[in-house]
Structures are given as C-alpha cells and as structure tokens.
Amino acid sequence: MKMVASEGEPREEDFKVLSEGLLAHHAKNGHPRKSEKYSIFLKSTNGKVLGGVIVTFLWNGMEVNSLWVDDSISRQGWGRKLMTAVEEEAVKRGCTIAYINTFSYQAPGFYEKLGYKLYGKLEDFPEGSAKNHFSKRLAK
Template sequence: MNNPTIVFDPYASAQLRNIVQTFVNNHNIAVTGRVEWYPVAFFLKDERGEVLGGLLGNIWAGWLHVATLGVAAPMRGRGFGRELMQRAEAYATERGCTNAFLDTFSFQARPFYEKLGYRVFGMLENHPAGHEHYFMTKQLTLPQ
C-alpha cells in the first residue's frame, strides 16, 4: 500500500463495484447505526417471461429510493408504471418507510410522478443542455 495507483475501469465487474460500495455502506452504518438495506425490484413480464418494464431501487434508513422506472413504449399509458410504483411503495411501507425519493428529467415523467403525489424539492438546470433534471420526494402512508 505504499504506492497505490488509480485505474480507470468503466466496465468493472459487479464484484469490484461491490467492494467500493461496501466501503460506503460500512461508513454509513458506523455513522447512522442503520444497517437495514433492502433491494427493490419489480418487473412487468408477458406470458413468455419477457420483461416489458420494471422498477429498480432500494430501501435504506426509512426511505424508498426509486432509481429506475421503465416501461416498454408499446405498454405505456396502460397503468403499468403506476402499478409498479404502487407496489414498490407498498413494499417500502411494509418495511417501515415513511418517505420516497427519485429523480427524473423534463423530457421524462415529472407530471406522472406528480399525479402519484411526488413533489419537486430540487432541480439542475441545463442537464442535459436545454432540459431540467428534477429531484422529487413523497411522504408515504404506513399501513394501519
């Protein structure tokens, strides 16, 4: 460890990426005492098992983070995105989450998320050029 070097590797394996993530996780646990972390993954599949959409994210420290929501173009406008979000929020509240957050661009789904009760709490202008990047949050209702 006398002479470490920095190596650029955009295609690093999941194993290498997990090593780096573990450094962050260990620090977060040491500082917050919050060890619970749950992956979130819901998929929309057809009868053959082909993926037509999905939601990916995680739960940590009482928050649901929706990292990715995507539905194939022919399936959009049929309520599947809403159902994926509702399922993820229900899963999160079952695990004690009281809030959710996500980000979206001006050319993506801000109105969709607003209809689901999300509100903008931050924005990057001109990211990408000519567009805005929105950060949104929602307070979740715990089951009775």
C-alpha cells in the same frame, strides 16, 4: 501519499476498502447501512419483459432506481400500478419516504400526479434539459 487515478471500473479491492470505510462511517454515526434491492416486472405470456420497476430500500426510505414501461402498453396505467405496488411494499418494510430523480424529457408530471414533490432541480443537465429530484411521504 499519492493520488492514483484510473478510468473505467475501479479495482475491486480498492472499491471494497472505500465501501467498507463509508459503511463504518455510517455505523459510527448511528446509521448502520442495510440496503435491499426489490423489483417487479411486467411480462407477456411468452415471458418478454414489457416493463418494470427496481427500487432500493435503505433505512426508512425507498429509492426508485429504474421505472420503465414499453411503448406498446404505455398510458394503460401500468406505471401507476408498478409505483403503487412498490410504495405498498415500502410501507410494509417501515419506509416513510420515497424518492426518485428523473430528467425533464422523461415523465416528471407522472410523478407529480402520484403525489411526489419536486425538492431539487439541476438545470442544463444534460444540456437543454434538467434533472429533477422528487420525494413523497409514505402513509404508515
């Protein structure tokens, strides 16, 4: 046996073997993996994307992968509306928890105002900042 390192994206066939092995491990332990992406975008009348949110539903959880609102419409409640909409969708799908990570220079206070609680913090990543991990119990 030998270790083979590579830079950049792994070979597709190698990635597939790794992914299938991990999925089998989850299933063997009673957690078959079924994840689904879901997104909501804010678009101007001419179709320009001005913001949006992308989440992944996995088991009983919703991971917020990306949330962004253009500076031209920030502080107008759009971020809150996007988060409320995906949380409502998560509850419809049976999710009981939502989670996100965000950097200290982004908007940790925004998530706290939405009821998210800090459960972990990686200091000095990137240097001079921190990576914050938040979660929120969703109403059934």
